Amino acid sequence: MKTRIKHILMSLPVVACTLVSCEFLDLKPISEASSVNFYKTPADIETAINACYASLQNNDMYRGNFVTMMEVRSDNVSDNNSGASGGIYYNIDRFIAGADNTVVGDVWAACYNQIYRINSVLQHIDVVTNPAQRAQYEGEARFLRALTYFNMVRFWGDIPLVLDPITTQEAYRLKRDPVETVYASIEGDLQLAQSLPKSYSDNDDLGRATSGAAKALLAKVYLTEKKYSEAVTLLQDLTTNYTDVYGLETDVADVFRVDNKLNKEILFAVHYSKSIAGETSSIHDAYSKFDLADALYDGYERNDARAELIESTRIDGQYIVNKFADTKDPNTLGVGVDFPVLRYSDVLLMYAEALNETGYSNDENGGAFTALNQVRTRSGATALTAADLPDQDTFRRAVWQERRLELALEGHRWFDLVRTGQAIEAMRAVKLDITEDDLLYPIPESEILIMNNPTTFPQNPGY
Numbered sequence: 001m002k003t004r005i006k007h008i009l010m011s012l013p014v015v016a017c018t019l020v021s022c023e024f025l026d027l028k029p030i031s032e033a034s035s036v037n038f039y040k041t042p043a044d045i046e047t048a049i050n051a052c053y054a055s056l057q058n059n060d061m062y063r064g065n066f067v068t069m070m071e072v073r074s075d076n077v078s079d080n081n082s083g084a085s086g087g088i089y090y091n092i093d094r095f096i097a098g099a100d101n102t103v104v105g106d107v108w109a110a111c112y113n114q115i116y117r118i119n120s121v122l123q124h125i126d127v128v129t130n131p132a133q134r135a136q137y138e139g140e141a142r143f144l145r146a147l148t149y150f151n152m153v154r155f156w157g158d159i160p161l162v163l164d165p166i167t168t169q170e171a172y173r174l175k176r177d178p179v180e181t182v183y184a185s186i187e188g189d190l191q192l193a194q195s196l197p198k199s200y201s202d203n204d205d206l207g208r209a210t211s212g213a214a215k216a217l218l219a220k221v222y223l224t225e226k227k228y229s230e231a232v233t234l235l236q237d238l239t240t241n242y243t244d245v246y247g248l249e250t251d252v253a254d255v256f257r258v259d260n261k262l263n264k265e266i267l268f269a270v271h272y273s274k275s276i277a278g279e280t281s282s283i284h285d286a287y288s289k290f291d292l293a294d295a296l297y298d299g300y301e302r303n304d305a306r307a308e309l310i311e312s313t314r315i316d317g318q319y320i321v322n323k324f325a326d327t328k329d330p331n332t333l334g335v336g337v338d339f340p341v342l343r344y345s346d347v348l349l350m351y352a353e354a355l356n357e358t359g360y361s362n363d364e365n366g367g368a369f370t371a372l373n374q375v376r377t378r379s380g381a382t383a384l385t386a387a388d389l390p391d392q393d394t395f396r397r398a399v400w401q402e403r404r405l406e407l408a409l410e411g412h413r414w415f416d417l418v419r420t421g422q423a424i425e426a427m428r429a430v431k432l433d434i435t436e437d438d439l440l441y442p443i444p445e446s447e448i449l450i451m452n453n454p455t456t457f458p459q460n461p462g463y
Contacts, residue, residue, distance in 0.1 A: 039124035045137050048121045052144050053208075053271075055117065060110035062270040062339045063282050065103050066411055068092055069155060069441065074413035075426045076404070078291045089289075095427075095438045099445035099463050108444045111152050112162070118145045119165045139196040142189035143209035143217070147341070149189075150221060153182045154415050157440045157460060161185055175456035176443075183225055190218035199245050206262050212242050213268040216342045216350075223350055224419045228357040235351035239371070246344045252305050252379045255343065258326045258336055267342035272335075274326065280334020283324045287409060293430065299405050303380040310408050323409055345375045345406050353399045360392035372399060375406055437462025 038044055056062050071077055072093050079093040091097040097104060121141045128134040152159050158176040163185065166174075193214035200206055215234045222231035238246065247264045249255050255265045262269065272281035292310060300307035312319040316328045326335035348371040355361075355368040363369065364386055372395075373383040389395040403416055417423040418439050427434045442463035451457035 039120075039127055042128045042130070042133055042137075045121060045125060045128055048117065049137055049140050049144075052114065052117050052121065052141065055110070055114045056144075056270045057272060057279060058110050059282070060106040061114075062341070062411075063272075065107050065110075066151070067283065067287075068103055069107060070411035070414050071409055072290055074417055075430045076293055076296050076408060076413045077287075078293065078430070079289070080291055081289070084289070093290075095432060095434050097442070099442035099448065099459065101442070104441050105444035105446060107155070108152075108447070111148050114148050115145060115162055116165060118148070119163060123165055135195055136197065139193040139214070140209045143193040143196070143214050146186045146189035146193065146214075146221075147217060149182055149186050150217070153179055153186070154224070154418070155441050156443060158182075172451070174451075175453075176458070183221065186221055187218065190214050190221065194218070198242070207269070207271050209268060210245075212238060212245060213342055216267050216347050219347070219350055219354070220342075223354060224415075226357075228354045231350065231354040232358055235347060235354060236367075238347050239351055246347070248344055248348075248374060248378050250378070253309060253322075255340070256309070256323050256325075256337070258338075261338050265344045266338075266340055267344065267347070269341055270339040272338055274329040274332060274334045274336030277332050277334075280329070280332050281324075281326075281337045281339065282334065283337055283339060287321045287324065292409075295429070296404065296408060299401060301381045304405070305379045306405055306408070321409060340410055343407070343410075345378075346403075346412070348372070348375050349399055349403050349406065353396070356392055356395045356399065360395055362386035362390065368395065372402060375402060379406075435462065 039048070059065065068089050069092065072079055072089065077093070079090045082090045084090065088097070088101055088103050091101060092103060118141050122138065122145075125134060125138050125141070128137055149159075149161070158178055159182060160174040161177040161182050162174070193209065194211050196209055196211045196214055198211050200208060200210070215238055219231045219234040219238075222228070222234070245264070246267060249260075249263055249265050254260050255263060261271070273279045274281070296310065297307065309323040310321060312321050313325055314320075315325060320326075324335075324337045326337045328335055352368045352371040355366075355371070361368060369384070369386070369389075377383050384398060389398050400416065400420055400422065404413060407413070414423075417426050423439055424434055424436075437460070440460045443457075443459055448457065448459050
């Protein structure tokens, strides 16, 4: 990611004023005049896209609240402090968060602010006249929009699908569009984003979305929709035609080292810098407040190196999970650990799962067993055989367990539990009785009250 991305919100107040809206249904959209005044050159489009990347660092996205809604919600992590911050995190963990929960409301607003920024970029993309440059900027914007909507549709189900900048008056007429409609838009954006470069030669561009990231995210979308054959096609491409770009690190701990950022295992990550105020990560603080499940620890074999990654080390007077360990900068008091969104090990596990879902094979040298065991043996775990996994269901459950162990604390567990139908059973195992209604978060109460239309903008069941 370009260095100037890190400074964009501080050094460009005009951009901040024109691209950011404070509330989804209290939009203060840029006027046509200010829009035209800003979007004049390709550099302006690049600046605006950089701001969209910067938004991912927001505390209401990957810097904090996504951790709560994607991981703490699951059976991997528990929040046992009911009094902290008025219980807003505890209530999410225990499935008692209501529509007035501020974490849920803040995430909703942050996501739609991001969508608004991206739509503004796409509306003015024609100021870029160089075809290759235009295609790259559009591909990046579409990737970021797809990522945002993919998170949102999994959080809330039916949501307003907004594909253009809208006025306040237009916002009041929005409705909750069906999940299928939202997924179709996500697929379309990612299909276009596959035209992005495979990699970037300029170091300043490292960290931007690539064709590989678009393919991997689209494969995850297809897996969620149970479009297994489509997922196989993309994942096979990634595992055969992208080996010059991606692969597993020899030592799994190297994936997360702060001096090894954007290594060959990272397809896409949210980038942080501990030396710049406002650009630091807080993942170390997030997991220091929560307790990890015994079942997660117990899942690792004796020689599995990944077990050490979820242990904690005392650094700067605080216990920090090793996977996200870094010393604090003395000035900002923050750390610079990147948050991995898409990793190559995730690609391999998705490939194993998708292949098995299209048809179980007991061929230990076939694609499914090979992909699964590449991830396992890299960390010192024992390779699994057809005797261990003699049918489709045992293989399926082995992949699910491997995803839990490999991707622990990286924001995948809750979504994995929901998409595989394990959520109710898994939460019962940690003594939380939930229902189908708990698989989605409530629509923020403020949005329900403002829209005041239970036909076109209803609350999710159970709230």
